[in-house]
Every structure is written in C-alpha cells, then in structure tokens.
Amino acid sequence: MIKYKTREEIEIMRQSALVVSKTLGMLASEVKPGAVPKKLDKMAEDFIREQGAVPGFLGLYDCPSTLLISTNQTVVHGLPIEKPLEDGDIVSIDCGALMNGYYGDHAYTFEVGEVAPEVKKLLKVTKECLYLGIEQMYAGKRMGDLSHAIQKHAEDHGYGVVRELVGHGIGKKMHEDPQVPNYGKQGRGKKFQEGLVLAIEPMITMGTHRVKQLRDGWTIDTVDGKPAAHFEHDVAIVDGKPEILSTYDYIYEALGITEEV
Template sequence: MIVVKTREEIELMRESALIVSKTLGMLAKEIKPGVTTVQLDKLAEDFIRAQDALPGFLGLYDCPSTLLCSVNEAVVHGLPTAIPLKEGDIVSIDCGALKNGFYGDHAYTFEIGEVAPETKKLIEVTKESLYVGIREFKINNRVGDVGYAIQKYCEDHGYGVVRELVGHGLGKKMHEDPEMPNYGKRGRGKKFIEGMVVAIEPMINMGTHRVKQLKDGWTIVTSDGKPSVHFEHDVAIIDGNPEILSTFAYVHEALGITSNEEDEFRQEALVL
C-alpha cells in the first residue's frame, strides 16, 4: 500500500534527506587514496548523530554499518572494510538517516583520483539517467514510465541495467511501496499520485546487467567484474511534479563542481 505524505510530513522528510546530503558532502572532503571505508563509516555515524538524527542503516535488517560502500565492481550493499581506497577506484556511498520519525536515503558515486575515461563515462551516464527517471515521476504517470526512461537511456549507451535491485517508496519505513525498478514498460505499474515520496536509484553496470552476492551476505557485485555505478535521490510529488528532497549540492561544493542539474526539480532555490 502506498503511504501518501502531507506537506508537513514531506518537509520533515526533506530535513532527513538533507542530513544525508550534508553527510555525503562532509565525506566528499575525506575520500582520497589511502582512506578506508571503515574510517568513512565512523565519520558518517558521528556526523549524523551530531545532527540529532540516527544512522538509518545501522541495525536495519541487521546491517552492521552506517554506510554501505561499494567499490569498483560492487554494485550496492558493500560493507565498510579496512582496505585503503586507491587511485583510479570508484566508490558508491549509500547513506541513510532517521529523524522526526522519517528516513532519508541517498547515494553518490565518487572518483578516487583519476579514473579511467570509460569509467568516468559510466558515472556521467548513470547520473544523467537519474534525472531522466525523475522527470517521469509525476502525477498520473506510472512506475513503468520511470523504469523505461532509465533503462532506455542507459542501454542506448551500451550499459547493463541491474534487475535484482530496485528503488522504493520512502517514509516512516526505509522501504515502502511502490518498488521502483530501473527498467520497465511505459504505462505499466502503479500510478503516481500527489504526496508520494520515493527513492529513485539507478544501478548501472559497464558490462552485463547480471550480479551476484558475496559470502558476506551483503555485497552485490557484477558477474563479469566490470565497474558499476549508483546514484540516488529522494523525490516527492508536489503540485503534480517531482521535487527533489535530497541534494548533491554539498558534494559538488566540496569537490568544486558547478552544476544546475537539480534546478528544474526545486520550487525554491536551495540555501547551503
């Protein structure tokens, strides 16, 4: 069952989402060769708690960490390790926060130093596909419209779209209805209505769409060992149209990136 949110509840969700956004922005300054994802995990937990919030992942489904850190061929759900990041790696940092009874859930894929041009292209296309999908999240469209848009965009670039893992509704629970696949057919699936909030999160592979799970019971990797990229935003339908509750602006500021990619999905300018 889809749980529709009031405007007041959406504003509480925005607060939770922005805590995650700020956490990712803080981490952006720390991610470099030699740093371990265990170190990043501790920084994130301390930062979230300092915002009077709780780490959204820690303990959820027995998750042992605040962050899920997926390096190179890891798609999602990578557990933090003591292995140092190295030049040329990529790492998806997925993070959640719980405040005022509502979750924020948000992810960004970071480059470690100089990455291979083909990997940089995969990052670029996956990030673009996130906004391609968000444009379809509007009143009277359906789940399949978002999935189709993301799938077509990425497959037109020759990439594999993960099937086994999907986006989801978001609210007082981390995972609510509806599931939001990154593939599908136009006009299929549940219809979008005012007040819906979802996490849209393309998980796109350089090679095959097929994945497998490691023995740790968490980490999902590509079957062919090629890189995978993951981006995620929390999005609400307000006045019939998509509005992003999370933001990459803090990450962009930390990395010196100038971007207006989120402008079309905000009713008001974001004040950092």
C-alpha cells in the same frame, strides 16, 4: 500498500534527506586514495548523530554499518572494510538517516583520484539516468514511464541495467511500497499520485546486468567483474510534479563541481 505523504510529512522528510546530503558532502573531500572505508563509516556515524539524527542503516536488517560503501565492481551493499581506497577506484557511498520518525536515504558514486575516461562516462550516464527518471515522476504518469526512461538511456549507451535490485518508497520505514525498477515499459505500472515519495536509484553496469551476492550476505557484485555506478535521490510529488528532497550541492561544493548533472 503505498503510504502517501502530507505536505507536513514531506517537509519533515526533506530534513531527514538533508542530513544525508550533508553527510555525503562532509565525506566528499575525504574520498581520496588512501582513505579507509571503516574510518569514513565512523565519521559518518558521528556526523549524523551531531545533526540530531540516528544512522538509518545501522542495525536495520542487522546491517553492521552506517554507510554502505561499494567500490568498482560492487554494485551496492558493500560493507566498510580496512582496505584503503586506491587511485582510479570508483566508490558508491549509500547513506541513510532517521530523524523525527522519518527516513532519508540517498547515494553518490565518487571518483577516487584519476579515473579512466570510460569509467567517468559510466558515472555521467548513470547520473543522467537518475534525473531522466525523476523527470517522469508527475502525477498521472506511471512507474513504467520512470523505469523506461532510465533503462533506455543506459542501454542506449551500451550499459547493463540491474534487475534484481530496485528503488523504493520511503517514509516512516526505510523501504515502503512501491518498488521502483530501473527497467520497464512506458504506460505500465502504478499511476503516480500527489504525496508519493520515492527513493529512485539507478544501478548501472559497464557490462552484463547480472549480479551475485557475496558470502557476507550483503555485498552485491557484477558477475563479470566490470564496474558499476549507483546514484540515488529522495523525490516527492508536490503540486503534481517531482520535487527532489535530497541534494548533491554539498558534494559539488566540497569538490568544486559546478555542473548540475
């Protein structure tokens, strides 16, 4: 059952989302060749607690970490390890925070050092997919409109759209109804209403859309070993239109990025 949020609840959720945004912004300048994912994870945990929140992932479904750090062919749910990041890697950092009883959850895929042009394009298109999906989140439109916008843009560029993993509603629980697929048909699915809050997260691959889970029970890799990108925002319907509760501004400021998408 979908739990629609009041204006007051949405404002509380905005604060939870911004804790995550600030955490990703803090990490942005640390994501470079030689950075150790395990150390990034500890930095994130300490930072979130300093903000008066608690890590949203740590302990959830027995998750052993504050961050999920997914490099190159790992789509999502990579566990932080001791192996340092290398020049040319891409790394999705997915982070959650719980504050005042509500969750924030979003993600950004970072470039590590000098990244190949074709990989840069994958990241650019995946981020565009996210915002194209958000643009469909108006009261009266349907889930299929959002899902189709993401799928079409990715596939128009020859990329794969992961089927097995989806976005989700968010609130007092990290994962609430409804599921938010990144593929679908226009005019189909649940109709959007005022107060809906979603975590929209395109997961786009350079090759096949097929994925596999590794033996650790968490890590999800592409079957063909080609790179994947992942971007995520928390978005609410306020006054009938989408309002992004999270922000990449802290990341952009840290990295000196001036572009919006």
